[in-house]
Amino acid sequence: MSTDTQTPKPARSAPASRADRAGRPTLGKLWDTWGITAILALLLAATPLVAPDFLEFSNLQSVLRESAYLGIVAAGMTFAIASGAFDLSVGGQLALVSVVTLIGYSAGGTALAVAAAVATGLACGLVNAGLITGLRVPPFVATLGTLFVFRGVAYILTQDGPKTLPYDQIGSPFVKIGGLNVAGIPLPFVIMLVVYGAAWLLLRRTATGRRILSYGSSPAAARFCGISETRIRIFVFALVGVSVGIAALTYITRVWTADGSAQDGFELKVIAAVVLGGTSLKGGKGTLIGTFSAVLLVSVLNDMLVSQGVPSAYQRIVLGCVLIVALTIDGLRTRFAAPGSFRRALSVLVQRPSPVDGA
Amino acid sequence: MTADNTSPEDPPLLHVDRLTVEFPGVRALDGVHFDVRGGEVHALVGENGAGKSTLLKVLGGLHRPSAGEVRLGGQPYRPRRPADALHAGIAVIYQEFNLYPDLTVAENVYSGREPYGRFSRGIRYAEINRRSAELFGILGVHIDPAATVDSLTVSEQQLVEIAKALSVDGRIIVMDEPTAALSADEATRLLDVVRRLRSEGRSVVYVSHRLDEVFAVADRVTVLRDGRHVRTAALADTDPDELVRLMVGRDIAAAAPRAGVAGDEVVLDLAGVSAGRQLRDVSLTVRAGEIVGIGGVAGAGQPEVSQVIFGALPITAGTMTFDGAPYRPGSPADAMAAGIGFLHEDRKAAGLLPDLSVRDNLTISVLGRLRHALTRLLSPAAQAGVFADYRNRLAIRTTGPDQLIGQLSGGNQQKVLLGRALAPGGRLLILNEPTRGVDIGAKFEIHQLINELTADGAAVLMISSDLPELLGISDRVYVLAGGQVVGHLTGADLTEENVIMCATTERRIFSPAGV
């Protein structure tokens, strides 16, 4: 325990757990932003030992390609969670958007398919926003309900069987969205990079981003700062919808087929990635760098397990455990330790959890 | 000399010896001595951050000391959890309410100690309802024990907290700012209850910012400053001036002198404004350069008046005029656009953005004009500029613009929020309880700042439950009761007696300068 009493004490009356000297980048602060990235780097550094095949170029390409749709939706979801809500309907949205996109493609080619994807995603987001702001249904329930509804509509649209891309379309520009490489980098991953760049600017460098974080941090205080709850909600859920629209384009051009059951449980995967990245479920904090790294971490881990021949059942177990371990570190930190003191977090692991140890 | 039942040579009931409490990077208590005798009221005073709350939390079993010892009745007292403290007969009423809004009053009072049937395992509701009603009888209020707590007013909730502590039947009852949310009348009754507890031989540790209460009820007083013990004295041996000096560590004037000059130009005018059942037929004016106060007992409609003006509460009748034009805001955003700055009375619940930096907290109301003209992106430099401006002007003590606001002391948090209200540069400032929970030094600075603002021509509407503050810096005061204006005091009429008279009796006083 620190006996360093000469330091200035600006925060005597503040809650004990917040009593660090901020301003300087401390280990804890760095961990907040870069912790998951560091774990990802460690994992990658270990790959030559564990899975030498992993580093093969074609394998790397496929990992990045597969991670794109999860990553793009996770970017949108980061905003929702930062605003203190989450969208449980993204799985239903992805299924519905994929089905509509395929219908659009068979009716009017690439242009119509792209337009249909984004428009359907946006429409789904606006439906959620309408329920939440107009009818005042809590976001959790509203999106739980629309999860059923969107999936149901997708089922109805595919009653005659799943929609698929015909094989003879392999040369069309639409299918190339999923297959093309730009300078060796898969196009879906390029799209994901662009999405994250834009999202980062939106969250960190615009008034809207500040307002979303403010609303997530304290809805009541935000209201008295002149921030409109309705606008925040509409913006955030529309954003999630659009992100699903973009993601569906990279998804459907990889798997070629969709029906109502596509990507069952997707919503939980997305939320897990965002939280793993370090965005707090309580709202008010959001880190896109963290989300990005978490998405890659999950994808890389998945790929390694597959390449090692681990049965898919065990892959689930490993991924679940990773989630718990990561969140445990985070939970211990926020509960017992000052944000500035990572050492303290480790000390809690070996000592009885208490604000201050007995004399 | 004092009213204790034991002679000073007897070992005290509670003895705190060289108590030190450390948090990472901060020593909240540093070798503090403190003792409580049987049957005495011992006041604990000090500025915010002096360590009072930490000491209480050690007694209540919420914090554990890093060094030092606490003895209770001669035995070592080391509570590991709140239940241990209750068991030992120490009941603590913390400053933050610790109530369950969804449960009934009686369930709250007897939480964790509910009597229950042996076979049915059912709680004996008849018994806890009756016993709760008896406790409220002692406190002189009528609160339905079967009502849910979320249906109570703030002062009723405070009384439930007090009843909870009384129900423990403890040897030592610790009260942290128990009158903060109470009306003058309720506060008086609470002080009677404290005296009654003493006469029953129980001890009370009484923490308060209000020195008049301390002198009215306590036998001894201990002053803490910066986590250290400064002095313990019998009340008879000291006076308020000395206590203030010991708390602050320097001499300080009681209230800042008025600097602003009231102009003639009417900035805000309310005519017959009503809002549902909460406000009825409220008329008032605020002129440029003027500080207008609003007073009254808790729950008389003061925050509602401010929220109507700020567009946070819809108006159901009457008209408002702002800057000479009809004014009807639909939301706080409208009010801000019109040029009104607002400070909420509840800093924690509706003021702070706890996850954001002090810079973001301060500039959130003016982000629109901190954008790059072409890209529409926020300019970090412009944000930093605005922040540096107010940091200097308000003397905000912070380690830097990126510090989280939760890490500042109450007074500095309040200054940041004042900066937020000022930043848009509006003509009218609505300040709800501008110095609530703020230590004396910061209070003085805030008063000075409000003065300077009016000297620059701003109009200030200040709502305060702190009577000396209300009377000390306001040019005029409106008194509210039951959502109506029941008094308008200026000049020589501006006295504590008149405010209390209007607020609590049928008498109406309208000074000649008139509404």
Add this chain to the structure above:
Amino acid sequence: MSAALRKAPLVVPLLLVVLFLALRTDSFLSGGNIENVLVNAAIVAVPGLAMTFCLAMGEFDLSVGSTVSLAAVVCCSAIIDGVPVLLAMLLALLAGALIGLVNGMVVTKLGVTPFIATLATLVIVRGLALAYTDGHDQIVSSPALKYLVGGRPLGVPMPILLAVLATALAWWSINRTRFGRWVCAVGSNREAARVSGLPVDRIRIAIYVLVGTAGGFWGLLIASQLQKGNGQLGLGFELDAITVVVLGGTALLGGRASVLGTVLAAVLIETIRNGLNLLNTPPAYQRISVGLLLIAALALLGLRRRVTAGPATVPAAVKEAVV
């Protein structure tokens, strides 16, 4: 009358649906069909009641669906391995309780948010069930296991009997006993519960164990119905359980519970499902109807809150809904 309606607002839509189905179909009112509906409702209601405690405490358990699968797998493979049926059922319940215990420990001792902790166990436990069965069905033929769903002691189908018992117990427990009030107290204000000296962590762990055990029981019922267990059972059941609780009117943020609401919601949902079947509606519409029902119920709640302005001290979030 109106007070009773306010306590159980689902009675009205339930009566309307029953009336509609009675008029539009020939078979709805037949004794066998009604019993069928009630049995299905009972099967959801029992875990729903446990989940009611969990939501009243202000927390979620998302791992229930996987627990169903694992419990069914444990029970069936034990029977296949020659374990006596009763013992096999007990093992399945134990497995559920153990998952609950793990959830509770992770949430309380490691400080992981319940949503995420149980999301992780959802993934892990399904992985365990899949790994254990290697993806194959564990098929049994056990009359004793069958009795759990098909038995009729006193002429009443077993699940209905169990559900009635569980409902009475849950109602008494949550409204009248210390434990139940403590659960609501934790849901209402956890910090206050800690300061009041309530054993908050033990209460939370107990609830997770309760939900886990109920999930295990759910798995037994499913295994009894299907006479098999596999890693795919119970997909999405966690949302079903939460849906009946929320639809029943238990506050999402904790502090209040509606036991009767949960049971009514289970009956309502199963009635609608049954009706859609009788009307030959494709299964896709069933999903939509459940979703719409959930939204409608909460929307009505939101609208009602908007009309009746609360007292001056309602929390800011609620106040916003009023304004």
